[in-house]
Amino acid sequence: MERRKFVLSLGALAGGGAAVGTGAFSSVGASRDVTIDVAGDASAYLGIKPHSGPNGQYADTTSSDALALDFSGSNSNIGNGIAGGEGVNANALTTFANVFTVENQGTQDIDLEVTPLAFIETDGAPFPTSLLLVLIVPAAFSITLSPGQSQDYHVVALSLESDGEPDVSLQDEMRITAEEA
Amino acid sequence: MQRRKFMIGVGSLAAGSAAAMGTGAFTSVTASRDVDVEVASDASAYLRLEGAGGPNAPYVTDDGSSGTLGITLDPSNSTAAGGEGVNPDALTRIDDLFVIENQGTQSVDVSIAKSGDNSGLVCFFANDAQGASDPYDESNGSTARIDGSGNDVTLSPGESVYVSLQIDTRGEGVGDGDELLDTVVVEAVA
Amino acid sequence: MSSESPTVDDYFEASDEYDHDDKSEIPAEKLAELEAEISALQSD
Numbered sequence: 208m209e210r211r212k213f214v215l216s217l218g219a220l221a222g223g224g225a226a227v228g229t230g231a232f233s234s235v236g237a238s239r240d241v242t243i244d245v246a247g248d249a250s251a252y253l254g255i256k257p258h259s260g261p262n263g264q265y266a267d268t269t270s271s272d273a274l275a276l277d278f279s280g281s282n283s284n285i286g287n288g289i290a291g292g293e294g295v296n297a298n299a300l301t302t303f304a305n306v307f308t309v310e311n312q313g314t315q316d317i318d319l320e321v322t323p324l325a326f327i328e329t330d331g332a333p334f335p336t337s338l339l340l341v342l343i344v345p346a347a348f349s350i351t352l353s354p355g356q357s358q359d360y361h362v363v364a365l366s367l368e369s370d371g372e373p374d375v376s377l378q379d380e381m382r383i384t385a386e387e388a
Numbered sequence: 389m390q391r392r393k394f395m396i397g398v399g400s401l402a403a404g405s406a407a408a409m410g411t412g413a414f415t416s417v418t419a420s421r422d423v424d425v426e427v428a429s430d431a432s433a434y435l436r437l438e439g440a441g442g443p444n445a446p447y448v449t450d451d452g453s454s455g456t457l458g459i460t461l462d463p464s465n466s467t468a469a470g471g472e473g474v475n476p477d478a479l480t481r482i483d484d485l486f487v488i489e490n491q492g493t494q495s496v497d498v499s500i501a502k503s504g505d506n507s508g509l510v511c512f513f514a515n516d517a518q519g520a521s522d523p524y525d526e527s528n529g530s531t532a533r534i535d536g537s538g539n540d541v542t543l544s545p546g547e548s549v550y551v552s553l554q555i556d557t558r559g560e561g562v563g564d565g566d567e568l569l570d571t572v573v574v575e576a577v578a
Numbered sequence: 579m580s581s582e583s584p585t586v587d588d589y590f591e592a593s594d595e596y597d598h599d600d601k602s603e604i605p606a607e608k609l610a611e612l613e614a615e616i617s618a619l620q621s622d
Contacts, residue, residue: 248419252414252417253414253417253419255419255421260494261493261494261545262493262494264493265493269422273419273421274421275421275422275423275424276421276422276423276424276425277422277424278424278425278426279424279425279426279428280426280428280432281424288493289434289491289492289493289545290489290490290491290492290493290545290546291432291436291489291491291546292428292432292433292434292435292436292491292492293426293428293432293433293491294425294426294427294428294432294433294434295425295426295427295428295433295434296427296428296430296433296434296435296437296456297427297428297429297430297433297455297456298456299433299435300608300611300612300615301434301435302615302618302619304578304619313414317414322592322593323592323593324589324592324593325586325589325590325592325593326423326425326593327600327601329600329603336603338600338603338604339425339427340586340604340612341423341425342586342589342612342616343423344616344619344620346620348584348588348592361619363612363615363616363619364425365604365608365611365612366427367604367605367608368427368455368456370455371450371455371456371458372429372454372455372456373426373427373428373429373455374427375427376425376426376427377423377424377425377426378422378423378424379422379423379424380420380421380422380423381420381421381423382418382419382420382421383417383418383419383420383421384416384417384418384419385414385416385417386415386416387414387415387416
């Protein structure tokens with residue numbers, strides 16, 4: 208009976224915070240709030256967002272609020288930021304400056320890396336081969352960002368189409384990795 | 389009375405790769421993001437290049453709707469009436485051959501760089517609209533030369549120009565079979 | 579980072595999947611134009 212009283216009194220203390228005294232207890236069940244929200248890419252701890260300039264329009268968002276680079280007819284910004292274009296010109300070198308930005312919205316320094324930085328698709332035909340080369344161009348390949356610092360990324364696309372018709376396209380993924388520095 | 393043990397302590401609450409408690413910093417985040425790039429036909433690409441239709445349409449061998457714009461004024465594209473090229477010792481004008489439209493996101497300066505044996509004899513003029521009364525008069529405010537050093541026209545997103553060609557072979561000594569122009573590079577710079 | 583502008587080769591090296599064959603399809607003059615564009619972007 209003595210023991211039971213001990214447990215009951217400990218239970219009363221556990222509601223308010225840490226138990227003190229001899230430190231021995233049979234059990235504690237303490238409920239605490241743990242709140243973790245998913246934030247859209249733009250407001251997450253690793254901020255991945257369209258650049259604030261006009262070419263940020265080429266960065267669209269997925270249904271789960273993640274950023275996607277979309278130089279195609281499915282970009283939802285066509286008609287209100289992208290004046291109707293649905294892809295890069297064939298047999299052309301197109302440069303898009305300042306498409307997206309990665310910002311450290313956490314609380315400590317991070318080493319940031321994006322890979323791959325080069326994507327290439329070909330039609331597999333013998334010379335002349337049609338190809339689409341896309342480069343993601345950062346200011347530096349690997350960079351350390353303090354909280355509040357950001358890195359801008361550009362995109363360069365080279366299309367070579369042997370018959371002038373658009374045949375080669377690219378659907379791939381880039382991996383953005385941030386590690387505490 | 390043995391209830392579920394609940395551990396309270398720094399670092400033990402990590403859910404996936406989200407924030408750890410205590411220091412308030414994430415240790416690492418790895419995110420895969422889509423990269424989607426299409427090559428569009430010239431008529432629907434960010435720099436739209438498309439045949440303008442109309443009476444000079446036969447000179448446009450690829451109007452850009454399924455591929456890249458192509459203009460051919462040579463025997464391989466002879467007209468129904470038998471014409472195979474422009475006249476020697478003559479001034480030839482071909483109005484409203486193709487359209488250039490900025491279908492991108494930022495204003496660009498558009499110019500045309502030519503290459504060919506006698507490319508200096510060919511001039512490209514941009515006009516605000518089709519059917520200008522004199523598409524070659526640069527003094528009228530809506531016409532501008534877009535080839536040649538320093539010549540360009542600024543197009544904001546959604547803006548377009550109609551391009552007319554002027555070929556002047558007068559006194560140049562070029563005759564049957566001579567090449568004037570082979571390719572052009574249309575350049576648009578923000 | 580190095581003060582020289584990266585080459586297209588450097589971009590492939592920095593990418594997980596580096597296929598030598600694919601890159602060899604790119605004409606040399608196009609590589610030069612690409613590298614000029616990269617250099618221009620990074621000097622802003």
